[in-house]
Amino acid sequence: MTKTSEIKEIDFSSNSYLDAYSRINGMVIVGEGLADRHFRHLARLFPADSEELLRLGAMEARHAKDFVGCGRNLGIKADVSLAHKLLAPLHQQFIEAEKKYDFVSCLVIQCLIIECFAIAAYRTYLPVADSYANQITKYVLNDEFEHLNYGEKWLKDRFGQVADEVEMCIRKAVPVTMNLLSILHPDLKAVGMDPGELVAEFAVCFQESLEQVGFLPKNAQKIIRSLMVAQMLAA
Numbered sequence: 085m086t087k088t089s090e091i092k093e094i095d096f097s098s099n100s101y102l103d104a105y106s107r108i109n110g111m112v113i114v115g116e117g118l119a120d121r122h123f124r125h126l127a128r129l130f131p132a133d134s135e136e137l138l139r140l141g142a143m144e145a146r147h148a149k150d151f152v153g154c155g156r157n158l159g160i161k162a163d164v165s166l167a168h169k170l171l172a173p174l175h176q177q178f179i180e181a182e183k184k185y186d187f188v189s190c191l192v193i194q195c196l197i198i199e200c201f202a203i204a205a206y207r208t209y210l211p212v213a214d215s216y217a218n219q220i221t222k223y224v225l226n227d228e229f230e231h232l233n234y235g236e237k238w239l240k241d242r243f244g245q246v247a248d249e250v251e252m253c254i255r256k257a258v259p260v261t262m263n264l265l266s267i268l269h270p271d272l273k274a275v276g277m278d279p280g281e282l283v284a285e286f287a288v289c290f291q292e293s294l295e296q297v298g299f300l301p302k303n304a305q306k307i308i309r310s311l312m313v314a315q316m317l318a319a
Contacts, residue, residue, distance in 0.1 A: 094276045096158060096214045104274030107163045109155040111268065114167035115202065116148035116224075118175055119231070122194040125182055129190060140231050147224045154217040170267060173260050174198070181253075188239070188246045189253040195235020196293050197257050203228050204286035212276030236296045243298030250297065251307060258290075258311050287312065 095101055123141030127134040155162045174193065181189035206225040213221055239246060265272070265279055272279045287308050294304035 094212060100274055102158060102160050104271040105158060106155070106160045107166060107268065107271050108275055109151060109160065110162035110164045110167035111170065111264075112151045112205075113148050113155075113162050114164050114171055115198070116144050116151060118171060119144040119194065119198060119202075120148065122175075122178055122190070122198075123231075125178070126190060126194065129182065129185070129187055136234070140234060143227050143231070147227065150220045150224065154214075154220055157216045158214065170264055174257060177257055177260065186249075188249040189257075191235045191238055192250055192253040193257050195232060196239075196290070196297075197254070197261055199228050199232040199235070200289040200293055201261055201286055203232065203289050204282055207285050208277050208282040209275075232293060236293055239297045247298065254307060255311065262311070283312070 120141045123137050123144060127137035127141070130137060152162065174197075178190055178193045181193065203225060206221050206228070210218060210221055210225070239250060262283070265283060269279050272282065291301075291304045291308050294307065295301055299307070
């Protein structure tokens with residue numbers, strides 16, 4: 085959805101770009117690292133699928149290492165301490181759900197919300213990425229769909245039993261995710277990304293995912309619209 089024809093020339097060596105990129109890069113590295121941890125937790129919750137879930141987690145760990153390389157390529161040190169602080173609320177929701185053996189919320193948080201957010205962010209970033217990061221992001225993006233599909237299939241197979249739980253988790257976790265965009269808005273713009281397009285991309289990806297799980301298109305759209313309106317009112 086990014087309008088590549090409107091992209092301006094980016095100075096990847098400017099202080100303003102590198103400063104903002106250190107925070108964006110930190111978010112990506114920590115986010116991929118947390119995804120690895122989440123899949124390892126899921127492997128314990130779903131022992132029958134543990135081998136597959138550990139494989140997905142290992143993919144996320146590789147992504148984190150590769151994005152470290154993207155920062156190194158530009159000569160910056162990722163601000164991982166800030167990223168840990170910003171991502172803590174969403175991670176805490178996952179851990180709390182795990183403690184309650186709330187399998188549905190764990191899957192929704194990691195396999196739907198986080199993966200859709202990652203897909204939207206990487207899609208928006210690709211047209212403005214430097215050549216090194218562009219190649220890394222392309223293959224990472226392809227992997228994320230596999231992670232998304234795992235959660236979609238599990239929830240779809242049990243949709244009649246879990247639909248209400250899925251919606252409840254979404255209404256609790258998506259606002260936390262969207263708040264990250266508000267905080268990172270200036271940095272996203274500084275690296276050439278349009279925060280508005282990222283939100284739109286997330287909405288499209290998330291609606292498609294909810295429909296895959298079993299929600300009717302009009303109901304999926306209603307859920308997303310209500311969350312977006314609430315986010316705008318809170319901003």
